[in-house]
Amino acid sequence: MGLSVSSEPTASKLYVKETQCPYCSVQCKMTVEELAAPVAGQRRGEYTVQGVPNEASQGRLCVKGMNAHQHALSGQRLMHPLIRRNGELEPCSWGEAIQNIAERFRQLKDSYGADTVGVYGGGSLTNETAYLLGKFARVALGTKYIDYNGRFCMSAAASAGSKVFGMDRGLTFRLSDIPKAGCIVLAGTNIAECQPTLLPYFNQAKENGAFIIVIDPRKTATATIADLHLQVKPGMDALLADTMLKAIMDAGLVDPHFIGERTHGYEQLMQELADLQLEQAAQACGVDLALIRQAAIAYGEAETGMIMTARGVEQQTDGHMAVRHFLNLVLATGKIGREGCGYGAITGQGNGQGGREHGQKADQLPGYRSIENEADRAYVASVWGVDPASLPGKGVSAYEMMEKVHDQEIRALLVMGSNPVVSNPNVRLVEEGLRKLDFLIVADMFLSETARMADLVLPVTSYMENEGTLTNLEGRVLLREQGRPAPGETLDDWDILCRIAAKVGKAAYFQYDTAEDIFNELRVASRGGVADYYGITYERLRTEKGVYWPCSAPEDQGEGLLFGERFAHPDGKAAFTFESSTGWNDVTPEFPLILTNGRVLPHYLTGVQTHRSPALAARELENFVELHPATAARHRIHDGEWVEIQSVYGSFHGTFAHQRLHSGGYFVRTDALGWRSKCEPGNSTGAGPVLPNAWVQDSGRNHSTVAIGEMIHTDYR
């Protein structure tokens, strides 16, 4: 069996006074204490993990946070750099790794130009690393190609917020405002499983008499707390929002004063909706009109109300527009800018919010500045001490970057904090593209599916070791202190960037001793931008336990509740959306079902971390596929049977689990997308291969992770 046993002496006991969960966007604080070390062949280590009260999580933890230390302490952590020699990854020194990177980058740049090197980041990186990654691409490498996995997350909501309000911050309100809302609409967001520690806010709202409406094709755990569940047909969210708005207009529940004073575009919107036939629209949505009307009246009549969306609405072909159609409801009823009101995009990744503000995006500079705006370029160049003309222009989004990789316009790629070969749409193109690369570098804690393909793998620190700030879903900046020394030869990701920068002759621009040094530069670089962090310091974060942005001065308290007086557009007004959404029209008789995917409670993203935590790996083992009972009956599929899902892009297997899902869809787990997807076609259990290359230019931001598929009944168990 080739088995071996190591019995190394155990180090001194672990005690982390305060750290932050590495998973979702709530960023719960906690302590981790070792009670008993593992005994080889006898027992696992025992740890106590306790929530630390803070404003967002109020001391709560979910099963992911309780067990997050397990992956950080896992024996599978990468402890030294790995370099590919004769086809195999072998340990090498940091000196060799960095030297190798500098040389290969130089060779490729000499032959193909600076843009031949691409940089690919992630939404779980700290603000400091995300900021530095943007600077590293533009200043150290001089490439325009940098982007990150947030494009497959909340980007549609981010661009919708920018378009409608003039600013993108996850929540326009504070979490503590939720219990003050009279009506709450949760559209395509499964908070109970994805951000479980937020659920008590909603329960509290319910106790205060709030009416909760859940819009989701699935009967999710969140739907069970709803007063009303609209089980919409997948892809019909924008039309459902329109139908609700029309019903609100018909009932005279709009707020003419707010519309007149604070918005524009309402006249056009009314014209656009004039022809909307409610009965027809409800039928297309697959929801009873009476229920839609009930929801509309409940939201319209409530004194205060909130609408929240997540990937269910955002990650559609037309997700950006779908979000904007929901924002029409917010504006038309004047439910924003006051207590108990607002809109929220429930960000998924730990630093999904901060990660999108400081230059990881192709078109962006720190502080949500634009790389195409001369004044923004000049300002950031002055902070960095470079000539504005030396900054590259905007690159392309993460999805298009992979096309450039496939076309070999990008020949070297540095991936940091992401697993694109599993998490991206059109994984076949991604995998082919990555194989074509002359040089692939992956910085990760584990040998992820993407890292296995790399020429060079760089071991990075985990959440317990890597100090830095993260911005939670509310827009509250939190400081995660270093909890224990970096194990083995692991390095902080920002430190790796500084070392590479030094080797390529740009040391002068990357002189930092600590994460705080980087943050202090970020403060200045973001100053005066939309996402202004200038007033936030590590000291304040330690004493105040978190500060909201925008915060433009050290004495500024930061804005928890946005848009009280004015919106962030130059004219101070919000913009209604009157362009119609294209919706989802690609269903054919041959492929009649639409795939939706999502997290299960114990797992996060593609599972690189959670599948390596025994207590989490032990939960939700089955790679299940959920179907409407009628769909299952039509194909004679029974509980527990294996089914094969096919689309025009590929196929995979999963186990059928009974679920009350809208009859037009099927559901799979996001974290299982990569399961055995590398094996021969037709024998994959990850849904990755069926995800299509669907991408709508209009939104400019969003890629679909929706697939169409046909159910095929393959076995008789």
Place this chain on the structure above:
Amino acid sequence: MVATPDKPAPMPVCSCTELGHAELKEMLNNSVGPRKVHVDRHDYQPVISLKRDLPLILQKLGWGSELGCTVCRPVIHYYLQVSTRTIHDQEIESAQEIQVRWDNQIPLSSYARDAGGLATQLRTYWIGAVMPSPVSIGVAPGPGSLVSALVQDIGLLASPAGWEIYAGGHAEHPVKQGGLLGVAETEVQAATLASACLQWYRQTAWYDEPLWAWTERLGFMSIRETLLDDQLQRELAATLHADI
């Protein structure tokens, strides 16, 4: 061992003693020290000879008979052999073995794997392993096999994902459905997980406790958490391998 209102006295192992299985096991461990993990099978020396030392051990435990009885002797032998690894196999009276069965019929599904090959490998790995209770292993090439993987002590079932490993099933009275322990992509991984499960059973079961009863006593989730700890899984599998 004293009964309190919250904690009734355990059922004695036999009429020679008032000790229950847990107490007996713990006292035996204390008297000879916990076993070590063996990197290979040659690095330990049995330190106890049953013929020579058993009367003294029993005397220390306050046993009611000098050499034990037909009920408690196999129990003591088993605990000394498996949990402390301090006696010679030849002396043991308590050998309960593993039976591996398979079925190589070609199922209708397209993901058939070589059940016979895996079963033969497993037999080779496990031959002579001393178990607390007879263990039945089934290897099935797919659903619908004559070897029903879900009602074996340990069942390995070919699936599109690789091998599904079930534990805690029982095809006779009382019928029990096994639970999914994990999914292994390769035969080596499947063998390692199944070996780790057997070793964890050997280490923590009472003598004569069937595997399905053991999973119910420990809790299936607890067993899964233990066995899906990558490091511990490899250590347990290596221990079993070193023992046989």
